[in-house]
Amino acid sequence: MFKKVLLVEDIDSIGYGIAIKIKQEIGVANIIMTQYCDDAYLKFIKAEKDKEPFDLLITDLSFKKDYRNSTISSGEQLIKKLRDQNYDIPIIVYSIEERPSVVKKLIDRYNISAYVVKGRNCTKSMINALKTVKKGERFTSIELAATLRKKEIFTLEEFDAVLLHQLSIGNTQEEISIILKEKSISPSSLSSIEKRLNRLKEELKAKTTIQLVANAKDLGLI
Numbered sequence: 001m002f003k004k005v006l007l008v009e010d011i012d013s014i015g016y017g018i019a020i021k022i023k024q025e026i027g028v029a030n031i032i033m034t035q036y037c038d039d040a041y042l043k044f045i046k047a048e049k050d051k052e053p054f055d056l057l058i059t060d061l062s063f064k065k066d067y068r069n070s071t072i073s074s075g076e077q078l079i080k081k082l083r084d085q086n087y088d089i090p091i092i093v094y095s096i097e098e099r100p101s102v103v104k105k106l107i108d109r110y111n112i113s114a115y116v117v118k119g120r121n122c123t124k125s126m127i128n129a130l131k132t133v134k135k136g137e138r139f140t141s142i143e144l145a146a147t148l149r150k151k152e153i154f155t156l157e158e159f160d161a162v163l164l165h166q167l168s169i170g171n172t173q174e175e176i177s178i179i180l181k182e183k184s185i186s187p188s189s190l191s192s193i194e195k196r197l198n199r200l201k202e203e204l205k206a207k208t209t210i211q212l213v214a215n216a217k218d219l220g221l222i
């Protein structure tokens with residue numbers, strides 16, 4: 001039973017709409033809303049210290065920048081911070097992001113409980129997600145469910161992100177190898193870097209390193 005929910009959504013009309021539906025359909029009276037991931041983290045930690053923890057976290061992934069400087073600027077960063085501190089709270093992600101690789105990473109790496117795609121039937125999907133998660137089961141929007149069952153979905157690893165970042169700032173494979181060795185990041189051999197970059201080119205449909213970086217940026221990977 002969800003008694004206390006933390007809802008993180010920067011567009012207040014969407015946030016209030018979700019909150020009202022949750023109260024009406026699920027009967028959750030205590031819904032704490034915030035438009036910033038930093039605030040959400042502080043509220044979460046305070047609730048833990050006060051021994052009045054949240055039962056569920058609902059968060060978007062992307063948040064528009066404004067006048068505030070944020071240390072936690074995305075829903076994924078918020079989720080990672082909580083998981084890194086071993087908080088196992090059920091998490092529902094509610095986002096326009098539909099790339100299977102992104103969703104799969106959130107499920108595999110951070111063990112999120114549900115993923116709801118913002119769209120035409122998103123309110124109904126959110127209610128279904130809440131009911132499913134209440135039963136201890138995982139939920140994904142129908143738009144993604146079939147795709148996620150495929151084993152061949154490519155997931156960007158942290159090592160891949162490092163390589164793409166180094167390429168994006170103009171470093172060669174030889175320079176990247178040296179940087180990885182200096183930072184004690186493994187594997188750091190030139191052959192390993194070349195092999196991984198070849199796979200990235202294949203997955204991101206790039207023929208050259210320049211095209212690889214461009215495609216990665218278009219997909220929001222770097």
